[in-house]
Amino acid sequence: MNETAQLLGLSLRMTEDQLTRDMLAATASMYNCTGGNNGDLPTDLSLSDIDEVTSALLTNDAWMLLDTIGGEDKFGTGPVRDAYLALGHTKLSKDLNNINGFISKWNYPNDNRVLRSEWGSVNNVRFMLSSVASISPNASALGNDVYNVFVQGMEALACVEQDNYSARFLYRPPVFSDPLFQNVTIGYVFAEVPRILNDLWITNMRCTLR
Amino acid sequence: MSVVFSGTNQGRFTADGTFVTIQLRSGIDWVLIKNETVSYAAGAGAGAEFYWQRGMAQGRGTIYTKTAVTGALAVAQIAANAGFYLVDSSVNLPGASLALTGITAGNPPVVNTANTSSLSNGDIVRIFSTVGALQLGGLDFTIDTLTPGVSFALPFMAQIANANPGAGTFRRIPYNPYFYPSSRYITKVSQATQAIVSLSVIHSYTVGQVVRFIVPPITAAAYGMTELNGLQATIVAIRQADADGKFNTITVDVDTTGFTAFAFPLTTAPGFTPAQVVPMGENTATALNLGANILGGATLNDAFIGIQLTAGANSPGGVANDVIYYLAGTSFDVDNE
Numbered sequence: 001m002n003e004t005a006q007l008l009g010l011s012l013r014m015t016e017d018q019l020t021r022d023m024l025a026a027t028a029s030m031y032n033c034t035g036g037n038n039g040d041l042p043t044d045l046s047l048s049d050i051d052e053v054t055s056a057l058l059t060n061d062a063w064m065l066l067d068t069i070g071g072e073d074k075f076g077t078g079p080v081r082d083a084y085l086a087l088g089h090t091k092l093s094k095d096l097n098n099i100n101g102f103i104s105k106w107n108y109p110n111d112n113r114v115l116r117s118e119w120g121s122v123n124n125v126r127f128m129l130s131s132v133a134s135i136s137p138n139a140s141a142l143g144n145d146v147y148n149v150f151v152q153g154m155e156a157l158a159c160v161e162q163d164n165y166s167a168r169f170l171y172r173p174p175v176f177s178d179p180l181f182q183n184v185t186i187g188y189v190f191a192e193v194p195r196i197l198n199d200l201w202i203t204n205m206r207c208t209l210r
Numbered sequence: 211m212s213v214v215f216s217g218t219n220q221g222r223f224t225a226d227g228t229f230v231t232i233q234l235r236s237g238i239d240w241v242l243i244k245n246e247t248v249s250y251a252a253g254a255g256a257g258a259e260f261y262w263q264r265g266m267a268q269g270r271g272t273i274y275t276k277t278a279v280t281g282a283l284a285v286a287q288i289a290a291n292a293g294f295y296l297v298d299s300s301v302n303l304p305g306a307s308l309a310l311t312g313i314t315a316g317n318p319p320v321v322n323t324a325n326t327s328s329l330s331n332g333d334i335v336r337i338f339s340t341v342g343a344l345q346l347g348g349l350d351f352t353i354d355t356l357t358p359g360v361s362f363a364l365p366f367m368a369q370i371a372n373a374n375p376g377a378g379t380f381r382r383i384p385y386n387p388y389f390y391p392s393s394r395y396i397t398k399v400s401q402a403t404q405a406i407v408s409l410s411v412i413h414s415y416t417v418g419q420v421v422r423f424i425v426p427p428i429t430a431a432a433y434g435m436t437e438l439n440g441l442q443a444t445i446v447a448i449r450q451a452d453a454d455g456k457f458n459t460i461t462v463d464v465d466t467t468g469f470t471a472f473a474f475p476l477t478t479a480p481g482f483t484p485a486q487v488v489p490m491g492e493n494t495a496t497a498l499n500l501g502a503n504i505l506g507g508a509t510l511n512d513a514f515i516g517i518q519l520t521a522g523a524n525s526p527g528g529v530a531n532d533v534i535y536y537l538a539g540t541s542f543d544v545d546n547e
Binding site: 019022023025026027028029030031032034041042043137138139140141142143146193194195196199200 | 490
């Protein structure tokens with residue numbers, strides 16, 4: 001029972017993530033990376049593209065979502081700027097490693113400030129990677145998959161809970177199933193709508209792989 | 211021994227000669243189709259009943275064809291691609307990669323290709339890997355004027371200066387983003403007191419919705435109307451004819467008469483971010499004034515699961531004016547060894 005509840009909890013949160021992901025892919029404004037060198041459109045991720053998106057969000061008065069991590073007297077570490085949050089696919093990990101100025105999370109001065117899904121940061125953007133992040137299949141000028149990286153500031157989007165609840169865990173004991181009490185049902189329902197609150201504070205930075 | 215749990219859905223529709231998709235929120239493990247028109251009418255040779263359940267191949271199923279004299283039903287397998295297809299609109303998989311042989315510089319541009327068998331007017335295609343007309347690469351377009359085995363047109367695209375003289379590729383995109391409203395690419399903008407904006411794919415915006423324009427500067431000429439970049443506007447009308455007489459448009463409360471003319475990038479343009487319309491909210495007062503739904507701008511998840519019935523005399527979707535009943539359900543257990 002505990003195991004099942006844990007699995008359902010995971011399923012619930014992943015479903016929420018996927019719905020939010022697809023909402024963002026449908027409605028967020030987009031920016032095509034052009035600073036990479038793979039010859040496609042959009043190109044692979046580059047420092048100039050990340051800075052371009054950062055500049056646009058700054059100009060739109062989007063607040064940074066994550067605070068500065070101040071420098072500490074530890075070998076191999078460096079301070080991390082306050083940052084916008086970027087949500088991208090795990091396949092971007094190699095490309096991020098190769099971007100000039102990329103700071104891996106293990107170079108952060110304070111482990112307690114690192115997010116579990118975080119890969120690292122480039123200037124004022126910290127990248128969270130997930131295997132279920134958004135991909136637009138065959139959507140580049142050369143027909144390659146396009147990776148949607150949602151760079152967002154504070155309160156750019158929200159999940160609106162409907163009917164005054166977020167999620168319910170439902171358990172029906174076997175007494176309800178049949179005369180021999182053989183089957184139980186366990187499940188969850190949730191009623192919420194992901195929504196962009198201010199379209200100026202989030203950008204879909206589209207890129208391909210290097 | 212336990213009580214078998216199952217749920218059923220039933221209903222009726224009148225066929226219009228095209229495929230029918232039945233949305234079944236509770237899922238589907240089997241479906242029975244009864245074509246009332248064929249069953250009751252004189253004549254023979256058409257499918258009167260159809261059946262499908264999990265385990266049968268996609269596009270197939272069982273057909274019961276009405277026979278002559280007694281009207282008895284003869285059972286057989288539905289022909290390939292003429293039967294039932296499970297549908298989950300949240301799964302976004304493009305169609306196969308298909309070759310094209312050129313894109314004209316006409317108005318509208320016409321895509322030359324022999325590979326039209328999977329296309330219908332109104333479909334969305336994504337063009338890429340062309341040797342010319344590079345500005346169309348990676349963009350989606352609604353098509354029309356389909357000439358089987360020869361070509362299709364991109365009716366909402368602006369005329370392009372240089373044709374694509376050679377090879378290229380396209381895919382059919384059999385889905386829209388399932389969250390509504392979604393952003394769209396801009397192909398044309400008029401210079402008018404209330405600008406008419408043409409979009410590359412058929413839109414479903416409604417009057418009263420508020421949108422923001424992204425019109426990035428690409429070259430000295432394109433996109434030209436950069437004064438529009440970043441502006442937000444209320445949609446005051448939809449489907450008004452643009453300069454080319456096409457109706458996939460929104461009319462907005464922005465006076466563009468003094469703006470620079472809108473110009474789609476040329477094939478020689480460097481890589482660019484396309485001009486786009488981004489939905490952002492609702493102008494309730496305008497919506498009320500124009501008699502529109504004030505919740506038209508609400509974010510809505512349109513995804514559904516269900517089953518698609520192919521059209522045809524020997525297919526479950528029937529032919530035009532057939533009255534068709536369906537009964538669909540889920541099973542307590544599905545065991546297809």
